[in-house]
Structure formats: structure tokens, C-alpha cells
Amino acid sequence: MMINRMSCTNLAAFSVVVAQLCFAEPPVRVGEGEAETKTRSQMMESLPVRILNSRGEPVCDAIVEPWAIRSGQGHYWWPNGEYDRTGVSPEEVVTDLQGNATIAYPRFTLLDEGTRTIGVSIHVDHRDYAFPDAIHVDVPLENESPYEVILDDAVPIELRPMIGGKRADTSNLYAFWSDVRSGRGHTMARTESSLRLPPVKSGSHSVLVAKMDGDRVTHFSRIVDFEVPREGKFVMDVPLSEVVPIEGVLSENVPRPVREGRIKLQTLPPSDASGMRVQWHTWVPIRADGTFTVEGWPPNEKIQLIALCDGFIARSGEPPPECEGRANDPYLRPQVFNPLETSSITVEMVPLVECVVKTIDEESQPVAGVKVESCPNVGWWNSGSQIYCAPLIKTERFLKYRSGESSTDHVLPHPFRTTSDRNGISKLELPEGKRSLWILSDAYELPIHLGSRRTRIELASGETTEVTLHMRARGTEQLSDWDKLAGVVFGCSTREGRRILALPGVSDKMMEFTERFREAKAQDDPELLARAYAVVAGAFADIEDFGEAARWYEKASRQQEEIDRNDD
The missing domain is CATH 2.60.40.2070 (PapC, C-terminal domain)
Incomplete structure (x- = not known):
């Protein structure tokens, strides 16, 4: 599960062109990919830390918890359970009398893909001190001294x-x-x-x-x-x-009875609000007649909401005054309402687009039982993004039970997910525009394209989109093959990324790569890829990373071979 989006100003355009190369790989569930992970053993590395107070005194009995890890493919939540891709669980440690503790982290962030861990995110908690902001540590450390964390008085x-x-x-x-x-x-x-x-x-x-x-x-x-x-x-x-109830209804273009309808709501932070400002979020079901009721809402707080039901999704909202100038972005956006100005809400809805997907193997034979997914994101005004209408969480239950699981409802199916039938056919309803598809399978995977196992599609309103996913046996090629490029393009906040981008000519080479993709009609065109990979190879050669340059020249050579075969 991705947890945030790192950015590099001078390469922002490139991140758009390659469709978020590192940051939306789908989670692999427990049990999937076991055949591949058995061929590589996970190894644990050590991150020593030392916790001090603002006076430089060691803090004993501080709880240090690793909660996220990063590779060249992105920054991932490191969970203990269903979505783990490391094969090991995180363990919290407690500091000794000298304030020291050692965190164990996995060598491979994505074990099945062979991607190395280059960063660990930790929380530090002590009852007598303030809780610090999230701490991100590049690993391995450059010297043998422990990584120091200073706790503020509270x-x-x-x-x-x-x-x-x-x-x-x-x-x-x-x-x-x-x-x-x-x-x-x-x-x-x-x-x-x-x-x-x-x-x-x-x-x-x-x-x-x-x-x-x-x-x-x-x-x-x-x-x-x-x-x-x-x-x-x-x-x-x-x-x-x-509390005062708020009534609402879906627009009349949604046929009744409405099926599997849900409204997800969140408070709208002021434009100058801190990123840590309290927010209230909840969800309510939509009745068959298209109406819904929000039983209570924090006074004087604007509502931003999204909606989903069979065949329809809420129209993307216009930027409110708190967020002017943010209309042109890749996200679906919430509609905004002010409870002080209206006694009822009408949510404008638009049709979803049908997408018919066929999954076939290397012999062009259909494959049944393949999970096909997409994850259209909602970009909440002033407060991050997440999969549209998932998960369904009620803050009121979190208030009482202080548990994420206790506050999450599983009464409706996860959106934008389906499974292929015996003919290899599956159907999804997706928002119009540019989307991504991927698969989850024990035996198959999509080939890597620009560092991601995904297929980019574009859906037009009112038209059925048909897609064929050409799968291959798992383990043919691994995402770790793209780690160095991902470190340059998306890892600018990492130690390695900063060093590489600081070298003369590298940024210019990467921007040349970007421009070629911008101008292309088909970004999987072998001629385009051959030229682009040669540019990347040249960038690494310029910094005397000849091993990496050779790998990218080899990728360019493979594309040229495909061109030659097509010409014959």
C-alpha cells in the first residue's frame, strides 16, 4: 500500500509522462507469489538509533516502531498482515538506559521483485515527551554512529x-x-x-x-x-x-433503485490549515430511492464528498475558494457543500465507463481466475489522496474504539476489482479518462513497462473499452531491474537520488527522455523506447556508472531487435 508521493521539482513532468512509475504498484496479498519468494530468502539489516531529549540526555523506555519502508519503486506502508510484501513483520524496540535501540528492517522491500530497501520510516513514542513528526532514515547509514532522534518537551x-x-x-x-x-x-x-x-x-x-x-x-x-x-x-x-441531520439525494440521471450506493464525506480544511489539523470523515449508505442521511456533522465545517453506485460516480467537483487554481490535475475531486447555506444536498452523478478485459497467456490462451484491478484516486481538497470510496471508515467508531479495524466497514464490495471467467473475460466499471490496470495472480504477471507492472488505458464516456492483457509466467523479469532509474527520477529526497541528480548533465538527460515521451503518440512504440533507453544509458555513462549504462544499452538493443523483426 502506497503511503505518500515524493516529488522532484525539476523532474515533475517526467513523473507524469511515465504514469507515476514508482508509486502505485498494487499490493500483493498473503499467499500470492509464494513460488517466487521461496527462491530468495529475506535478510534482515540493522538500523541503530539513539533517542535524546532537547538537553542531550538519553531517553530510556522510548518505543521505536518501524512503520514504512522505501525502495526505488516507492514508499510503502510496512504492515503486519495482509498487505505485507517483505515476508517479515515489523517489530518495535525499546531504548535502553543510554537511549539506544536497534531496528531490524528487511533487505528487500518487495521480496518477490528483488527491490532493495533504501529507507526506513519510524515513530518514536515516550509518555513524557512530545510525539515527533514522521522520521525517514536513508539506509544503510553512512557511518557507524546511531541515527539520533531528539524528543521535544511536552x-x-x-x-x-x-x-x-x-x-x-x-x-x-x-x-x-x-x-x-x-x-x-x-x-x-x-x-x-x-x-x-x-x-x-x-x-x-x-x-x-x-x-x-x-x-x-x-x-x-x-x-x-x-x-x-x-x-x-x-x-x-x-x-x-x-447534532443536526443533513439530508441528501443523488441527481435524477441515476436510475432507481440505486444499488450498492455509498457516500464518503470529509471536512474541508482551511487553506492555511496545518497538515495535522483534525479532520472528520465518515460514510453513509445510499438508499434505493437515491436519498441518504448524514446524522451529524461538526458545526461550521464545510463538507467535501464523493459518491459511487452501480453504473455511476459523482461528477468531479470544482475547486472551492480554499483551493483555487487546482482544477487541472489527474485526480477525481470531491464536490463541496456548506451546511450553513443549504438544508439538503444534491450530488451530481455521471455514468461510469464499461471496460472489458481479456487475460491471455504467452500462447494467447485465455486464463480464468485472474484478479483484475484499478485504483482511481480521489484527491481530497487540501488533504491528500486515496482510492475512490475505499476503505469505508467511520471516525465516530475510531473515537470510541481507537482501532482502525473497528472503524472500517466491509459491507460493500471493494470497488474497481473483478475476476476473469473461464474465457479469460472480466468486466469493470471505471471513471472516464486515463486509468491503470494490473493483475493479481499466483502464476502470472504483466510484463514490465517503464518500471511498472500496469497497463495504461483511456476510457471515453459512453463507449465500451476493450483491453487484452498479455501475461507471462511470474519471475521472468523483476522490478529491481529498474531500481537505479527509479532512484534518479523519483528518489530525489533520498541520499542516492540527490547525489546522482547533482552530477552535471544527468537532469538534462532525464528531461530529454521526458520530452520524447511527451511528443509520442504511442509510448510503447519500440523505436521510441530504443531511443529513450539509449538516452538513459548515456546519462549513467556520463556519471561513470558503466554497469548501469550497459544494462540500459541492452534494453535499447532489445527494442531495436523488435523493430528489425517487425520490418522483416
Whole structure:
């Protein structure tokens, strides 16, 4: 599962041309690809760390947790379970009296593809100190000294909830705050009339308080922004008001009864909001008659929403005043509504496009049982992106149970996923525009094209798109063959990427590669690829990486052989 998007300003155009080369490889589920992973044993490497406070004193009993890893193919969440691609589980460690601990991380980020780990992301947690922002470490370290992390002093927070001008009973009150600990499931302490949060770093913060009856919110506070001083204790009154339901309906072009309908909603952060500002997100089902009800919403917060049902998807929204100038991008965008200005919501919908996919093997024979997927992304205004309408999460349940799994619903099928029948045929409904397809199979994989096992397609409204996926046996070629190029193009925030791009002529060579693809009508044309690969080979030759240059010249030679065969 991809967790973020690294960027390089001078190569941004290239990242668009090659369709996000490193950042959207589909997850492989447990059990798939086992035949390949058995041929390569995972090896564990060591990352020593030392945790200090702001006075340079060692901090013992700090919990250090690796939670993500990076290769040339991208930055991946490192989970313990279904979506793991390393073959090993992360383990947290605790610092000793000298503040030292050693993290074990896998040599291969994608074991089945042979991609090496070049970065580890860690969290550091200690009850007496502020929780630091995500920490990303290039590995292996350049010297034998441990990687040092400095923990800031923290200030305790006390909230005094008020309902109707009086102190509220806190027994059914819950808080969600902007410190990272809140999203990691940490709980607060209760007194009879106050909520006490774990200590936070001084500076800008926000909080939302809700009163619950079972799993239903009955009262909301506003999302309150506040400043925490450098020392002492911060105390604040937080008024709550009773929730007001919001009614909505899908536009009339959606046939009734509506099937498998869902609305996903999120608060819209102000344009100047911190990336850690509290947000509220939830989902509600769409009834057969096209109506839906949002039982409660934080006061004075705008709603950005998306919708999906059989055959239809919400029309991509226009940028609100908070986000002017962001209309021309590759994302599907939410529609925005202000509950203060409307008593009901009408969600404008547009038809999805049918895509018929045929999966065939190297002998052009159809293959049944192949999972075919796509992942159109929604770009939430001011707050990141994710797969459209997946997963379905209710913040109200997270507030109460502090668990991602407990807050996630699995009542509707995962969108944009299907399986080929005995004739190798599968059908998907996808948004119009440029999309990607990939497969999940124990025995087959798509060939690599520009560092990705995906097929790019373009869907036009009202027209059925037919695609044939030519698969090959797993293990024929691995994504690690593209690691060095991926490190140059997308790894500019990594140590290796910065070094390579700093060398004379490399950026110019890569931009030449970009321009050739921009001008091409078909980006899989062998002549284009032969020329482009030769450009890449020249870039590596210029920096005296002759081994890498030879590999790319070999790729160019293979494309030339294909040209010669076609000419014959």
C-alpha cells in the first residue's frame, strides 16, 4: 500500500509522462507469489538509533516502531498482515538506559521483485515527551554512529467540555486531537468534568470533542484551533451542541433503485490549515430511492464528498475558494457543500465507463481466475489522496474504539476489482479518462513497462473499452531491474537520488527522455523506447556508472531487435 508521493521539482513532468512509475504498484496479498519468494530468502539489516531529549540526555523506555519502508519503486506502508510484501513483520524496540535501540528492517522491500530497501520510516513514542513528526532514515547509514532522534518537551492538555453552558459529564465524551498519538489509538484520561490528553509539543494544535450514545454521535464541538504554550499546562473550555441531520439525494440521471450506493464525506480544511489539523470523515449508505442521511456533522465545517453506485460516480467537483487554481490535475475531486447555506444536498452523478478485459497467456490462451484491478484516486481538497470510496471508515467508531479495524466497514464490495471467467473475460466499471490496470495472480504477471507492472488505458464516456492483457509466467523479469532509474527520477529526497541528480548533465538527460515521451503518440512504440533507453544509458555513462549504462544499452538493443523483426 502506497503511503505518500515524493516529488522532484525539476523532474515533475517526467513523473507524469511515465504514469507515476514508482508509486502505485498494487499490493500483493498473503499467499500470492509464494513460488517466487521461496527462491530468495529475506535478510534482515540493522538500523541503530539513539533517542535524546532537547538537553542531550538519553531517553530510556522510548518505543521505536518501524512503520514504512522505501525502495526505488516507492514508499510503502510496512504492515503486519495482509498487505505485507517483505515476508517479515515489523517489530518495535525499546531504548535502553543510554537511549539506544536497534531496528531490524528487511533487505528487500518487495521480496518477490528483488527491490532493495533504501529507507526506513519510524515513530518514536515516550509518555513524557512530545510525539515527533514522521522520521525517514536513508539506509544503510553512512557511518557507524546511531541515527539520533531528539524528543521535544511536552505540555499536558486539559479540556473542559460544556453543554448548554454547564460542565458536561465526561463518561460518554471522546476527543480526536491533532497530535499523531490520537490517530495511533492513544486514549485520553477522564475526570468528572475534564478530558486530559497526552502531552503535546508547543505550537498550533486542534481538537474535536463528541458525545456519543452507543456508536452514534449526539453532540459535536467545533474543530477548535488553539496555541499551546512552551511550558505549564494548557486548559480550555470546549462547548458542544446537539447534532443536526443533513439530508441528501443523488441527481435524477441515476436510475432507481440505486444499488450498492455509498457516500464518503470529509471536512474541508482551511487553506492555511496545518497538515495535522483534525479532520472528520465518515460514510453513509445510499438508499434505493437515491436519498441518504448524514446524522451529524461538526458545526461550521464545510463538507467535501464523493459518491459511487452501480453504473455511476459523482461528477468531479470544482475547486472551492480554499483551493483555487487546482482544477487541472489527474485526480477525481470531491464536490463541496456548506451546511450553513443549504438544508439538503444534491450530488451530481455521471455514468461510469464499461471496460472489458481479456487475460491471455504467452500462447494467447485465455486464463480464468485472474484478479483484475484499478485504483482511481480521489484527491481530497487540501488533504491528500486515496482510492475512490475505499476503505469505508467511520471516525465516530475510531473515537470510541481507537482501532482502525473497528472503524472500517466491509459491507460493500471493494470497488474497481473483478475476476476473469473461464474465457479469460472480466468486466469493470471505471471513471472516464486515463486509468491503470494490473493483475493479481499466483502464476502470472504483466510484463514490465517503464518500471511498472500496469497497463495504461483511456476510457471515453459512453463507449465500451476493450483491453487484452498479455501475461507471462511470474519471475521472468523483476522490478529491481529498474531500481537505479527509479532512484534518479523519483528518489530525489533520498541520499542516492540527490547525489546522482547533482552530477552535471544527468537532469538534462532525464528531461530529454521526458520530452520524447511527451511528443509520442504511442509510448510503447519500440523505436521510441530504443531511443529513450539509449538516452538513459548515456546519462549513467556520463556519471561513470558503466554497469548501469550497459544494462540500459541492452534494453535499447532489445527494442531495436523488435523493430528489425517487425520490418522483416
